[in-house]
Amino acid sequence: MQDSPVKMVGTLLVITILAGAALAGGNMATRDKIAEARKQVRARAVRKIFPACRKPSESSMKVAGQDIWVYRCPGGNVAFTFSTKMDKSISSPYGGEIKIMVGVGPSGTVKGVQVVSHSETPGLGANITNPKFLNQFKGLNLKSGKWAVKKDDPAGLIDGISGATISSRAMTTMVKAALEFFNRRLSKGHRPRLPGGMKARDGRTVPRSRAIRRYSPPRHVPGAKPNTRGVMIPDYIRRRVHNPQIDRIGQKAREDMRRRMNSGGKELPSKPSDADLTPPPVR
Amino acid sequence: MADKTSAWQDFTKGLWKENPALVLLLGMCPTLAVTTSGFNGLGMGLASTAVLVGSNVIISLIAGFIPKKVRIPSYIVVIATLVTLVDMFMAAYSPELHEALGIFIPLIVVNCIILGRAEAFASRNGVWRSLLDGLGIGLGFTLTLFVLGSIREILGNGTLTLFQYKDHVLRWVIFYKEAINPILVFILAPGAFITLGFLLAAKNYIDQLRGADN
Structure with missing residues (x-):
């Protein structure tokens, strides 16, 4: 018996619609679970x-x-x-x-x-x-x-x-x-680019043009001076790269100051120790 | 209706007489490609069996409504849907198993055993017999793949792996690579053909011996 084209197309249509519905349902039922499982796989890898x-x-x-x-x-x-x-x-x-x-x-x-x-x-x-x-x-x-x-x-x-x-x-x-x-x-070293032409502690120099494009600093920072293109660059960025050792010295200085204030200005500022002044290791 | 056979025969014929890999020579792509270790053969075989049983059941149910000329595309849609669903649910509810078998799952769609059984058996028989047929053929396939994978792993790597997931490994060291050099070619593609050839020969030889007895 010859099947009519309408019946053939109809059957295929019904089957594909059912298959599509089944897949959509399956996807909805499993999507969140799969995302959760992937997250756990990642967490396990980190823990390893x-x-x-x-x-x-x-x-x-x-x-x-x-x-x-x-x-x-x-x-x-x-x-x-x-x-x-x-x-x-x-x-x-x-x-x-x-x-x-x-x-x-x-x-x-x-x-x-x-x-x-x-x-x-x-x-x-x-x-x-x-x-x-x-x-x-x-x-x-x-x-x-x-x-x-x-x-x-x-x-x-x-x-x-x-x-x-x-x-x-x-x-x-x-x-x-x-x-x-x-x-x-x-990396931790990834910070706002140094202002142009400056040499960082680790010896890298950033071309002026690229630095300016990458970094647009806040203008209200005290001590900010305009560079050659008129972009304001705060002093603390011009002077140094972030460095834990320098921060530590700063911390010491602040404590020192507090102590002197409490003593009514009688105590003299303490001298930084040699350990504070040794240059930090180049990273 | 196919010739009258008992339900038991529907099941057992897949294991030996109509073994899909050794007699029907169907599904050669997974047979040759993934049997690099005993566990890989087992995994691929079991995953195929699950899909085969499912597709046989569904197709035996709907075969009566499908016009002859569009049966192949209809079966392919059914099989592909089933494989995708198995893949999704495995990923959601058993990520460990999915990670261990995940690479085999998409390969199942192109396994012609499944389409072959749908066409040759499930579309002409009832649900119960189709289920048994799927189970038998699937286990026959699994067994062959496992034997093939084990031989290749033992000769090519000196080990036999039954289970492997991350750090959980059930594996015997047959000989130490430091003492005896394994024959690497058995792990590589040509080794699959060589081993399969020997398995086919062995199967035919045993059949010949049994035939001579009768």
């Missing part, structure tokens, strides 16, 4: 990298259309998510996308890497989740040496997984890009 960090602060930022989740721990440790699709310098993985959680210490050294999700070949590329492979990243920073897989470059830092050079390469370039991102956007 920084076991001592019980309650990290969570925030997110958008990069290349994707969310980067940032977890800050007391003491300056930062863990954040990164993916192979976030930077052009990252070599493509074998399948889909790899998402990782990178833990970085305040000095820009990798403290640990965990794979959050991936779709590499089971048994081969999937070995990127192996602690033996991941632990190689611990203690590395951008100046540690050549960020490459040993198979590509004998001087490379990372021993790739046999049979999965593509996945290893993707991981290596991704962790490197993540560190660069950390230095650019997340």
